[in-house]
Amino acid sequence: MIRLAPDQSAQIRRTEKVEFTFDGTAIWGHAGESLAAALIRSGRLHLRDAPEDTDPRGAFCLMGLCQECLVVLEGQTVESCRIELQPGIDVTSLRYGADG
Amino acid sequence: MTARYDIAVIGGGIMGCATALRMAEGGMRATVLDQGDLGQGASGVNAGTLSLQIKRVKLMPYALKGHHEWKAMGDAVGFRKTGGYTLAFTERESELLHERQTLKAEAGAPIEFVSNNHIRNAEPNLTQKVISASYCPEDGYANSSLTGQYYRGRLRDQGIPYRERCPVTAIAQDGAGFALDTPQGEITASRILMATGAWLKPTAAMLDVDLPVNARINTVSVTERLKPLTSTVIGHATGLLTMKQKTNGTVLIGGGWQGRGTPQEGRGQVTAGSLQPNLALAQFALPALENARIIRSWTGFEANVPDFYPLVGALPGVEGAFVLGCVRGGYTIGPYISKLMGDFILDREPELPLFDPGRNFKED
Amino acid sequence: MLLLCGTAQMADLIDILVVGAGPAGGNAALAAARHGKHVVLLDEQVKPGGQIWRAKDSSILSAPQTPESSAGDALRAQITKAQIDHRGSTRIWQIERQTEGWDVHVLRDGQVERLTTKTLVLATGAHEFVQPIPGWTKPGVFGLAGATALFKQNLSPPGQRTIVSGTGPLVFFVASEICRLGGTVAAVVTPNTRRDWVAKLPALARRVDLALRGALWIVHLMMDRIPIFWGCSVVSVEGVARVESAEIQKLDANWAPKGETWSIDADSLCLGHGLIPSIEAPQLSGVTISYRSDLGGWVPDIGEDGATSVEGVFLCGDGTGIRGAAAAELHGTLAGLSAAEHLGARTAKERATLRSRFNRAARFGLAMTALSTPRPGLAMLTKPDTIVCRCESLTQTRIAQEVEVGAASTNAVKSGLRAGMGPCGGKYCQTAIARFIAMHENRPEAEIPPSAPRPPLRPVPVSALSADFDYDDLPIPKPAPL
Structure with missing residues (x-):
């Protein structure tokens, strides 16, 4: 089939795969990409539960505004769409309850 | 033009709405006018602290009654009686705390001094640097954001008409009472009550009365939701900090740090130079705030007069015009002192003395 | 008592602080620098480019160029060549007027900093409007414009099989990009009809290059046999803890849903209904706002070439109304020149020649905005x-x-x-x-204006705000009256 905008994914060269963990599960991504991008690629979309109704939530605006992609990294609440993936980081989901 | 009201209340905060409710109970036809939405001035943007430990000695009887009013309003205003601690971190603060809280206890507030062990057990996440603390079991908070919603409902239930986005731009005396110019038309009333908080000076000026009211510009901040860190209202001996964690997990931080701006210019502005030490002090008291993010900071204009006592009574020199305004502690005292104001206008004997707006402010 | 506002920083008084390094802010900075002004360019992203020309992240070693990446690279190269002091990964959280100029408080690398400038150029861009629909909070639903960040920065599709639903030209760009990046588009769904597009032909004719590119997106989608549902919208999202399928329904001329619905399986959905100018920073600076449906909603009040009624504050780009990138570049140059003029440069002639080009570009952009702006019936999706x-x-x-x-x-x-x-x-x-x-x-x-914005403009950690705090520096106030 003629494609005017062909699939170029094979032409994209990325940094080596590195591992990190999300809630203890090992996930791979490429060093330097956003944490949210690595999580989305891995199919790990459900990042947190909404505090009011425990509705599952994940990355939405991807530009640092909506605060839906919050995760916890080194004790700090961070926007995963604005965090650069580093090898070996341990990321946990944000829990609002007493078991925090 | 609508029929003449018995009284028009200018200002739809706690004072204006609660007084209107009292007067309506007493049979008066009242209306409430607000330049914006109901309860969006100091009544709706303050930190919601209900603490006897930061009330003036002479106002303690009013504050105690005020606490009962808030308790009665309950969930509808987000009332929580949590108890509260006031902390001292230095010897000097400790002396100040003892001297002041002793006088407040003598005035009727159930304030006690607690041991360091006690506070560490009760509030384990507070800094270990506390050297002394006082406790008042009556202290707590309400959710000031709900003020507008609450009074809108109460006024509606009592059939008291109110107008929002209805600033009064001129007041004329017409023999039988007052005619008020508003963008929604002229409103006439036999009496008027000015309850415009930090805007009292320009309001009274429309009748050529000079009230010595200026504004404090208090800063309040709130964090995102956090896991439970504290369960009581936390204060500081100097008054530079109030802090409480709401049931949703957010921590509300105040302490009277001053922003800038004037009521006449509109909204006040937060300044970084005052916000930063306010939050630093909060983190000093509750170190776990280090990892919290601040979501929002804002200011509210609080009325202020030279002697720091309320204005509750007749507007000097103008028959049929009244003034109600509080200075420091207005949120706590407001629902009660409004009843006194209402009774006074209804020609009933108020339960406690009023505070003459025409007094000599230099006296105290 | 001003614990964190020592006078040492005062030495570094900036002439023109530009906030936002997209097409508008980037060009404002370049124009002002050409006139010899000391310019600092702040941006939330690591590199200049804005949302439209967002740069690839450092995980990408090489990749085919796109028109967006080329335009972004050109802007980035110009900014580097002009030796503009660009500070990336920097978020402003507060703006304060001072007796002379402005204090801008920023957060960078977990630390706050105060910058002082004589003038401000705010080029804060836009964010997205998404009409809420049942299930739009499920993981796997992304903003339509937001998804483009994933394409441009990470070169990743949003999932394996994606439905693209929304207004204006963006749906076609997003669908085309997903295909380019190896994803599969299950369907393109747009409330616009082919007739809506035909009606915009006169405006499209003004920018044949852009119109042609849009047409190619559509041709490509058709050749790939990707279904395009004109005059329709995704009306609900199904799935337990993530997107599993979406319901699609026909819309009437007012964009209210009517008639039968059908379901399409997908693991992701890109959903968006036009852009909204980001006006919080201008509002915090004291600029008043007005409602302009043709510009995307509430916009700051601006005069010629980005000037405002607040002295020393200039605005440009989509933050002043959604006119698109081509207009934003020219608007940015105009605002940068205005700011330079304010500081003594002579720029009137240059601006006069640019203004008609800006107006032409804006007409094209506004036609696209008109296609993207929701009609009232869309509210019935909620x-x-x-x-x-x-x-x-x-x-x-x-x-x-x-x-x-x-x-x-x-x-x-x-x-x-x-x-x-x-x-x-x-x-x-x-x-x-x-x-x-x-x-x-x-x-x-x-x-019905939006609520007034409150600082911080973005969440700021308490630890950043309280850094350098020394308890002994606390001002001891006069005790409250007893």
């Missing part, structure tokens, strides 16, 4: 139990009840329900709520 405020999980019913009992402003709804008090600060609910109030009360949207 059902009673649909979450409107994502942060607080507030449904349309809760908001309706509050409006019913007299909350007649966004501010009253915010106070009563916390809609807009959550961490996003109302960016994803205020427009829908204002439109709901307007519809419910039969008032024009122009009477």
Whole structure:
């Protein structure tokens, strides 16, 4: 089939795969990409539960505004769409309850 | 033009709405006018602290009654009686705390001094640097954001008409009472009550009365939701900090740090130079705030007069015009002192003395 | 008492501080620097480019160029060559007028810093409007414009099989990019009809290059046999804890849903209904706002070449109205020149020659905005139990009840329900709520402004704000009266 905008994914060269963990599960991504991008690629979309109704939530605006992609990294609440993936980081989901 | 009201209340905060409710109970036809939405001035943007430990000695009887009013309003205003601690971190603060809280206890507030062990057990996440603390079991908070919603409902239930986005731009005396110019038309009333908080000076000026009211510009901040860190209202001996964690997990931080701006210019502005030490002090008291993010900071204009006592009574020199305004502690005292104001206008004997707006402010 | 505001920093007085390094801000900085001004260019992203020309992240070693990446590279190269002091990964959280100029408080690498400038050029761009639909909070639903960040920065598709639903040209760009990056588009769904597009042909003819590119996106999608549902919208999202399928329905001319629905399986959905100017920073600087539906909603009041009624504040780009990137570049240059003129440079001739080009580009952009702006019926996609405020999980019913009992402003709804008090600060609910109030009360949207923005403009860690605190520096106030 003629494609005017062909699939170029094979032409994209990325940094080596590195591992990190999300809630203890090992996930791979490429060093330097956003944490949210690595999580989305891995199919790990459900990042947190909404505090009011425990509705599952994940990355939405991807530009640092909506605060839906919050995760916890080194004790700090961070926007995963604005965090650069580093090898070996341990990321946990944000829990609002007493078991925090 | 609508029929003449018995009284028009200018200002739809706690004072204006609660007084209107009292007067309506007493049979008066009242209306409430607000330049914006109901309860969006100091009544709706303050930190919601209900603490006897930061009330003036002479106002303690009013504050105690005020606490009962808030308790009665309950969930509808987000009332929580949590108890509260006031902390001292230095010897000097400790002396100040003892001297002041002793006088407040003598005035009727159930304030006690607690041991360091006690506070560490009760509030384990507070800094270990506390050297002394006082406790008042009556202290707590309400959710000031709900003020507008609450009074809108109460006024509606009592059939008291109110107008929002209805600033009064001129007041004329017409023999039988007052005619008020508003963008929604002229409103006439036999009496008027000015309850415009930090805007009292320009309001009274429309009748050529000079009230010595200026504004404090208090800063309040709130964090995102956090896991439970504290369960009581936390204060500081100097008054530079109030802090409480709401049931949703957010921590509300105040302490009277001053922003800038004037009521006449509109909204006040937060300044970084005052916000930063306010939050630093909060983190000093509750170190776990280090990892919290601040979501929002804002200011509210609080009325202020030279002697720091309320204005509750007749507007000097103008028959049929009244003034109600509080200075420091207005949120706590407001629902009660409004009843006194209402009774006074209804020609009933108020339960406690009023505070003459025409007094000599230099006296105290 | 000004613990963190020592005088040492005062030495570095900036002439022109530009906030936002997209097409508008980047060009404003370049124009001002050409006139010898000391310019600092701040941006939230690591590199200049803005949302439209967002740069690839450092995980990408090499990749085919696109028109966006080329345009971004050109801007980035110019900024580097002009030796502009560009500070990336920097978020402004507060703006304060001082006796001379402005203090801009920023957060960078977990630390706050105060910058002092004589003039401000705010080029804060836009964010997205998404009409809430049932299930739009499920993981796997992304903003339509937001998804482009994933394409441009990470060169990743949003999932394996994606439905793209939304207004204006963006749906076709997004669908085309997903194919380019190896994803599969299950369907393209747009409320616009082919007739809507034909009606814009005169405007499209002004920018044949851009029009042709758009046409190629569509041709490509058709050749790939990707279904394009014109005059339709995704009306609900199904799935347990993530997107599994979406319901699609035909819309009437007013964009209200009508008739039968059908379901399409997908693991992701890109959903968006036009852009909204990001006006918080201009508002914090004291610039007033007006409602302009043709410009995307509430916009700051600006005069010629980005000037405002607030001395020393200049605005440009989509933050002043959605006119698109081509117009934003020229608007940025104009605003940069205006700011330089304010500081003594002579730029009137240069601006006069640019203005007609800006107006031409703006006409094209506004035609695209008109295609993207929701028609009133789209509000009917939001059902009673649909979450409107994502942060607080507030449904349309809760908001309706509050409006019913007299909350007649966004501010009253915010106070009563916390809609807009959550961490996003109302960016994803205020427009829908204002439109709901307007519809419910039969008032024009122009009477229902957004709530006033509050600092910090982005969440700021307490640890950053309290750095350098020394307890002994606390001012001891006169004790409150006993």
